[in-house]
Amino acid sequence: MTIQGHTRADITEHGRNRILAALPQDILAALVERAGTVSLARGRILQEVGEPVREALFPHSGVIALVAPMRDGRTVETAAVGPEGYLGFWAVLGSDDRALCRAVVQVPGTATRLSIDSLLAISRTYPPLTDLLLRFSKVLLTQSIQAAACNDLHTLEARCARCLLHAHDRVDQDDGVQMSQARLALMLGVRRQSLSAVTKSFQARGVVRLEPGCIRVLDRSGLEAASCECYRVVREAYETILPAAG
Numbered sequence: 167m168t169i170q171g172h173t174r175a176d177i178t179e180h181g182r183n184r185i186l187a188a189l190p191q192d193i194l195a196a197l198v199e200r201a202g203t204v205s206l207a208r209g210r211i212l213q214e215v216g217e218p219v220r221e222a223l224f225p226h227s228g229v230i231a232l233v234a235p236m237r238d239g240r241t242v243e244t245a246a247v248g249p250e251g252y253l254g255f256w257a258v259l260g261s262d263d264r265a266l267c268r269a270v271v272q273v274p275g276t277a278t279r280l281s282i283d284s285l286l287a288i289s290r291t292y293p294p295l296t297d298l299l300l301r302f303s304k305v306l307l308t309q310s311i312q313a314a315a316c317n318d319l320h321t322l323e324a325r326c327a328r329c330l331l332h333a334h335d336r337v338d339q340d341d342g343v344q345m346s347q348a349r350l351a352l353m354l355g356v357r358r359q360s361l362s363a364v365t366k367s368f369q370a371r372g373v374v375r376l377e378p379g380c381i382r383v384l385d386r387s388g389l390e391a392a393s394c395e396c397y398r399v400v401r402e403a404y405e406t407i408l409p410a411a412g
């Protein structure tokens with residue numbers, strides 16, 4: 167079946183992103199007309215602090231971490247974008263189009279890519295898209311506020327469980343979370359050895375299985391029990407602020 171030159175399969179692929187899935191078929195088709203699909207390769211820096219934002223990415227799967235790089239090279243994740251959101255919000259929010267954080271692929275996946283100019287042009291013709299894009303900013307604020315408290319107050323085990331749960335929500339769950347322990351340690355802002363004690367403990371309890379470059383979640387409820395309240399707070403923000411998942 168064809169919608170304005172696109173097969174239903176094309177539309178379905180882009181509709182794996184929750185914001186795109188909330189659009190009416192004709193608006194989605196107009197957007198897809200100007201868009202392409204890109205791979206999000208693990209570790210790739212998609213956006214650097216101070217650089218102009220020229221394109222928007224709507225992930226279908228995977229995790230893009232938003233991090234604040236420090237002068238000594240250390241980083242810590244403050245928020246993340248997956249299939250529930252999009253990257254490119256600095257330009258959508260106005261003032262100027264410069265990025266105020268680094269965006270790096272933490273878990274590989276694919277995304278719909280289109281220029282910011284195209285996205286803004288479509289949102290001008292269909293204002294509910296602007297509303298969706300702004301609503302995602304609320305989710306990011308919730309994540310950032312919660313992460314600031316969590317990073318300071320909660321144990322590494324709880325933070326690690328929270329991070330894995332969010333990542334697990336954003337991937338095809340049969341594939342496991344395609345993230346190395348080194349990258350997870352980087353995102354949590356801790357040494358690899360400190361993290362290793364936590365992940366080995368999870369494995370010994372049958373909660374996860376550690377594989378090269380992949381952490382497979384075996385016992386989701388066990389991971390939820392190990393996590394702090396922050397996972398639920400952020401998850402509820404997605405559920406209440408964003409449209410229902412398809």
Ligand SMILES: [Zn+2]
Pocket residue numbers: 315316317320324325328394395396397
């Ligand atoms: Zn927490």
